Amino acid sequence: MTAFKTILVPLDEPSSAPAPLEAAFLLATRFNAHVTALHVRPDPTLMVPLVGEGMSGAMVEEMLGMAERQAGERAGEVRAIYDSVRLGHPLPEATRPPTDAASCGWREMTGREDDIVTRQARLHDLIVMARPIDHDSAAGNSLNTVLLDSGKPILLVPSDKRTDIASHIAIAWNGSTEAARAVAYALPLLAVAAKVTILTAAEKGGEASAGQELADQLAWHGLTANVHTVDAAHHAGPALLDSAHAVGADMLIMGAYTHSRLRQLILGGVTRHVIGHATLPVLLCH
Secondary structure, X not given: OOOOOEEEEEOOOHHHOHHHHHHHHHHHHHXXXXXXXXXXXXXXXXXXXXXOOOOOHHHHHHHHHHHHHHHHHHHHHHHHHHHHHHHHOOOOEOOOOOOOOOEEEEEEEEOOXXXXXXXXXXXXXXXXXXXXXXXXXXXXXXXXXXHHHOOOOEEEEOOOOOOOOOOEEXXXXXXXXXXXXXXXXXXXXXXXXXXXXXXXXXXXXXXXXXXXXXXXXXXXXOOOOEEEEEOOOOOHHHHHHHHHHHOOOOEEEEEOOOOOHHHHHHHOOHHHHHHHHOOOOEEEEO
16 A cells, blocks of 8 residues: 655645644654645736726726735745744655655645645645635635545544544445545555544344445455444434544544535535534545
8 A cells, every 4th residue: 555645735824724734744754755835825816807897907906916915924924834833843845755754845826726726636645624614615615626626535634733643543434436435545544543443334134234344355454443333324424423533533534425515515414514523634535
């Protein structure tokens, strides 16, 4: 199994920057990986079609200048947080691949955040992002765009600072394609975890549970996993998070949007609940 070697951390607001950086640096140290901290400045000129009609050229120039100054101030604040977290670990900065050592680097780009982050995510092994406070906010929409369009796993982290990560991993297993992809991507993490627990719904009849089948397959990778049955007859999202906490997991692995995102937007769903309420890191894969 291939370890994570490149980790992307998109950083937007200063308030949400520390947690994903801390988590990424912990993982980089464990896997001797490179962390790319990416901040995307909005392009003020993209605002012109929205605000320019009926305004004088001078007013447009003034608004563009103000937007540029605000973008520069926010970029400076995010960069300062990156520098502070980096020095606290510390990780050396690098622009070329190291031979076998953890490293990090800062990258700043200008344009549409969703497009740039998604494109850069496709070039990295893992994306680490802060859990959005509001699922329907700009941060929530950005998360969903990267999750659905990048083809790469996202590690979603809560705001609290962590000194360890992925020592006891829980896997939400329902046998779906998305869950299978999540487990495959998570193999490097599972290999270094002290404990692995598979969370699965109760099976009807006397057949071997889907969770036990996954445990048997993981054994081929030299991994030992326990199986824990989740009573998720009515409220699968809360039951899943409750079970993860009950077994003492400090990370959850799950497939995202097993049903269509439109259905989840209308009816609610496990993915939306987990994104909105998880207090432990969650690795998501679509």
